[in-house]
Amino acid sequence: MTVDMRVAVGAMELRGPVIAASGTFGYGTEVPLLERRALGGMISKGIFLRPRAGTPPPRIVETPSGMLNAIGLQGPGVDALIRDYAALWASWDFPVLVNINGESVSEYGDLAARLDGVPGVAGFEINISCPNVEQGGLYFGNDPRAAAAVTEAVRQHTNLPVWVKLTPMVTDIGVIARAVESAGADALCAVNTFVGMSIDLNANKPRLSFRTGGLSGPAIRPLALHLAHQAARAVRIPVVGVGGIMRTEDALEFLIAGCAAVQVGTATFVNPRAIAEIHDGIAAHLESRGLRSIADLPRYLPRD
Amino acid sequence: MFLLSAPITALREVARGMRVISIEAPDIASTVRAGQFVNLGLPGAFLRRPFSVYRVEGDRIEVVLKAVGVGTAALLSMRPGDAISCLGPLGHGFDLASGPQSIVLVSGGLGVAPMPLAAREAKANGMRVTWVHGARSRDELCSEAVGDDVIWATDDGSRGFTGNAVAAAPDGDLVIACGPNRMLAAVAKRWPDAQVAVETYMGCGTGVCLGCAVPLSRGGYDRACKEGPVYRAAAVEWSILPAHLPYAITA
Numbered sequence: 001m002t003v004d005m006r007v008a009v010g011a012m013e014l015r016g017p018v019i020a021a022s023g024t025f026g027y028g029t030e031v032p033l034l035e036r037r038a039l040g041g042m043i044s045k046g047i048f049l050r051p052r053a054g055t056p057p058p059r060i061v062e063t064p065s066g067m068l069n070a071i072g073l074q075g076p077g078v079d080a081l082i083r084d085y086a087a088l089w090a091s092w093d094f095p096v097l098v099n100i101n102g103e104s105v106s107e108y109g110d111l112a113a114r115l116d117g118v119p120g121v122a123g124f125e126i127n128i129s130c131p132n133v134e135q136g137g138l139y140f141g142n143d144p145r146a147a148a149a150v151t152e153a154v155r156q157h158t159n160l161p162v163w164v165k166l167t168p169m170v171t172d173i174g175v176i177a178r179a180v181e182s183a184g185a186d187a188l189c190a191v192n193t194f195v196g197m198s199i200d201l202n203a204n205k206p207r208l209s210f211r212t213g214g215l216s217g218p219a220i221r222p223l224a225l226h227l228a229h230q231a232a233r234a235v236r237i238p239v240v241g242v243g244g245i246m247r248t249e250d251a252l253e254f255l256i257a258g259c260a261a262v263q264v265g266t267a268t269f270v271n272p273r274a275i276a277e278i279h280d281g282i283a284a285h286l287e288s289r290g291l292r293s294i295a296d297l298p299r300y301l302p303r304d
Numbered sequence: 305m306f307l308l309s310a311p312i313t314a315l316r317e318v319a320r321g322m323r324v325i326s327i328e329a330p331d332i333a334s335t336v337r338a339g340q341f342v343n344l345g346l347p348g349a350f351l352r353r354p355f356s357v358y359r360v361e362g363d364r365i366e367v368v369l370k371a372v373g374v375g376t377a378a379l380l381s382m383r384p385g386d387a388i389s390c391l392g393p394l395g396h397g398f399d400l401a402s403g404p405q406s407i408v409l410v411s412g413g414l415g416v417a418p419m420p421l422a423a424r425e426a427k428a429n430g431m432r433v434t435w436v437h438g439a440r441s442r443d444e445l446c447s448e449a450v451g452d453d454v455i456w457a458t459d460d461g462s463r464g465f466t467g468n469a470v471a472a473a474p475d476g477d478l479v480i481a482c483g484p485n486r487m488l489a490a491v492a493k494r495w496p497d498a499q500v501a502v503e504t505y506m507g508c509g510t511g512v513c514l515g516c517a518v519p520l521s522r523g524g525y526d527r528a529c530k531e532g533p534v535y536r537a538a539a540v541e542w543s544i545l546p547a548h549l550p551y552a553i554t555a
Contacts, residue, residue, distance in 0.1 A: 026512040030530075032305050045512075053524050056544050060507050060515035062351050067507065071514045074525065217350060269351060269508035272307060272391065 003283045004293035007040065007261050009238045010186035012095065012123060012161045014261060016040035017294055018251065018279045021242055021265030022099035022125060022165070023071065027085045028092070033272040038279035039094045040261060043125050044085070046099040049107055049114070051077040061198050061207040066217025066244070067266065068196050070210035073101055073130060078114050089120030097123040097163065100154070101130060105146070109153035116158040123160045126150060126185075129167030129192035131214045141167035141192075144179035151183035163240065165189040166231060168220075173227050174234030174304065181235045189240045189263060190228040194220055216266040218244045225253055232258030233304045246274065248281025255282075255294070258301035305510070306331040310390040312382055313364055320443040321370050322414065323380055330363040332392050338421035339397030339480075339501050339534045342367065343509035345389035347382070349375030352391060354506045354529070356417035356482070365390075368417050368446070394509045395533050398422050398499050402429040404477035409435040409451065410469050410491060410498075412483025416446040418501050422480055423451055434476060438469030438483075470494060481537070489542035496538035502545065504528040519544035 005016045022043040025031060054074025061068050076084070081098070089096040098121055102108040108126060115121045128140035128147050140146045147164070154162050164180045166173060168191040177188055193214025198207045206212070224243020232239040241254030242263035251262045267274035282294070291297060306329075314326040332342060336357045342365065343352035353375055355367035371377040382388065400407070400422060407426045409419045416437060423433050437449040438457035445456055445463060456464030457472035465472035469483065470490045479498035481491040488500045507515035509529045517525035518532055519541035526532070 023514075024508075024512060030511040032510075033307055045514075054514065054517060056519060057517045057525075058505050058546055059517050060351075060505050060513070062349065065350060067351055069507070069513070069515060071517075074514050074517070269513055270345070271389075272508075272510060 003286045003291070005279070005283055007294050009163075009240060009260050010161055012186075014040035015094065016279050017255065017261045017282060018275050019043060019240065019261055019263045020268065020275060021263035022046055022127070024265035024268050027081070028089065028096065029085070031268070031272060035273070035276040036092070036094070038276035040279075041095045041097065041122070043097050043099050043263065044081070045075060046073045046101045046127050046130065047075050047078050047081050047111070048073060048101050049078050049111055051075065051080070056209045058208055059210075061213070063196065063198055063215065064219060066215055066219030068198055068208060068213030068215055069193070070208045070213040072210065078111055082115070082118055086118050086120035095122030096120060097125045097161070099125045099127050099165070101127045102150070105149045105153050108150045109157055112154040112157035116160060121160070123163065124154060124158065125163045125165050125189060126154055127165050127192070129165050131167070131169070131193060131195045131212065138167055138169060138195075141176065142170045144175050147176050148179040148183035151180050151185050155184035161186045163187040163189050165192050166227075167192050168194050168223065168227050168243075173231050177231040177234045181237050185237060187238045187240055187260070188231050188235065189242055190231040191224050191243050194223065216244065218246050220244045221250060225257055228254055228259055229257040229301070232301055245278070246270070248278050248285060251278050251282055252285060255297055256300055258299055305394065306392065308332065308390045309387045311387050312384055314384055315380070318368065318448050319439070319446045322368060322444070322446060323370075324358060324366050324368045325379065326361070326364045326366050327388060327390060328363055329365050329390050332357070332390065333360045333363050333365050336360060336365065336393040336421070337397040338400060338425045339418045340393040340395050341533065342390050342392030343394060343506070344379065346375035347378040349373070349378070351507060352389075352509060354394070354509060356501065357393065357421060358417050359420045368414065370414060391509060395529055396531060398425070398480050398501075398534050400425045400429055400431075400478075404431055406432040406434065406476040407478040407480065408473055408476035409433065410473050410479060410481040410483070411435070411449075412438045412469050412487045413444070415481070415483030415487070416449065418482050420448065420450070431478070434474060436469045436473040438472065484547065485542065485545050486547040488537065488540075489547075492537035492540065492542060496536070498537040499534050500537045500540070501533045502528055502535060502540065504533075504545075
């Protein structure tokens with residue numbers, strides 16, 4: 001029996017439920033050990049209009065069952081992104097969504113306008129949840145009006161799929177989720193990293209130069225799962241689950257808890273083959289239960 | 305690049321607290337160049353840890369380490385036959401192409417790590433090899449430094465030159481160095497064209513996470529795991545690269 005692994009995230013059909021998360025996969029060109037057949041899609045490293053140097057080292061530190069990062073959205077700017085990668089993406093057999101970032105609402109709109117219609121750009125993931133930039137980022141993610149304004153600004157400039165990546169650093173993710181849904185988002189990605197901190201006992205100061213960083217890895221998985229589930233309960237648009245997924249079982253938890261697809265991120269650092277192993281593991285799980293497709297997987301999603 | 309579940313074949317001590325682990329990794333052994341590294345999955349640690357390849361013997365690669373955190377302590381408690389996840393070879397090694405008549409290898413402490421491979425490659429390319437190795441005291445000197453000349457340096461004067469390896473080193477047509485970033489900054493002052501292997505925290509080892517940022521003197525950052533870990537000494541902005549890496553994890 002061949003299991004049908006296709007999933008729909010809004011109008012976008014993916015050949016598999018596992019997507020490479022932004023910032024853990026570069027621009028898709030530097031993961032030689034990965035079997036690309038397993039990729040449902042890819043979210044490119046977050047981009048701003050202009051080039052950004054990123055934060056000084058140390059940028060990462062290991063913490064119990066996870067890691068803190070403060071990369072600061074280092075990147076070449078949107079023009080170089082289009083010049084160097086878009087044509088390549090257009091030749092791939094899975095969609096690439098571009099993770100877009102701005103310091104103001106209008107910058108998000110400008111990025112969408114610049115990228116809309118570029119062959120190879122299949123959609124957008126609006127990042128309103130990066131904890132590692134001084135301007136914008138998290139600010140847009142924890143104010144429902146700002147989150148909606150950013151989503152509207154992007155929506156006005158494109159008919160491509162618009163996903164919005166939510167921050168966990170809110171008191172009620174449902175409020176933000178509904179605001180973004182009303183503003184025209186096609187899907188939500190829940191959740192980005194949690195803000196954390198670690199102290200160097202020799203230097204008596206934070207280990208990260210940026211003081212704080214985004215916590216990822218299995219340390220956040222139960223928290224992320226709960227928030228993705230809460231978001232899925234709050235809206236009618238699909239939710240893509242992300243946060244600490246290392247293995248097949250973790251991905252299945254997010255799918256059963258109401259997610260249409262999942263993103264795998266930090267796991268790729270530890271195991272460059274994680275995405276393929278999780279994809280194949282989901283297929284094996286479905287087959288072992290006599291299920292013919294992901295759509296047949298039982299879901300636990302009582303509505304709000 | 306290969307990802308192997310590789311059995312440990314042997315461990316030996318080469319200085320007080322400094323041990324060499326042999327790992328059977330034929331694909332890596334047959335392709336690795338001096339200055340390249342492997343990312344090892346350590347029991348009890350979450351992220352992989354980078355280790356320069358120390359030597360190659362047939363199908364086996366060797367890495368050298370001290371117990372500095374839970375991961376390295378766990379690695380040192382592994383026994384021959386235990387398997388370890390090994391990703392590599394990674395990074396961009398030393399350029400040891402023929403041409404220079406002489407090469408000076410400067411290593412401080414665990415900075416011995418890339419030097420045996422470099423000495424072998426330089427020798428094969430016709431260079432006279434001088435290896436200057438420094439440590440705090442004589443029992444912390446790696447016993448396996450080799451070359452046409454070997455110069456020892458200790459901070460406490462218990463063996464060889466009193467002072468650090470940089471101060472003890474002669475000039476040569478080519479200088480390569482590895483050790484604490486503070487030492488490499490001193491190398492950069494004396495020999496701007498030296499090739500140095502830097503130390504950074506590392507996330508993925510494959511170029512995607514941008515966690516191993518190395519600040520450049522021309523501005524901006526690049527990646528120790530891809531463009532590095534070997535740099536022209538003057539290309540690195542040493543005032544921004546952390547001089548000390550606290551690797552220990554608190555839980």
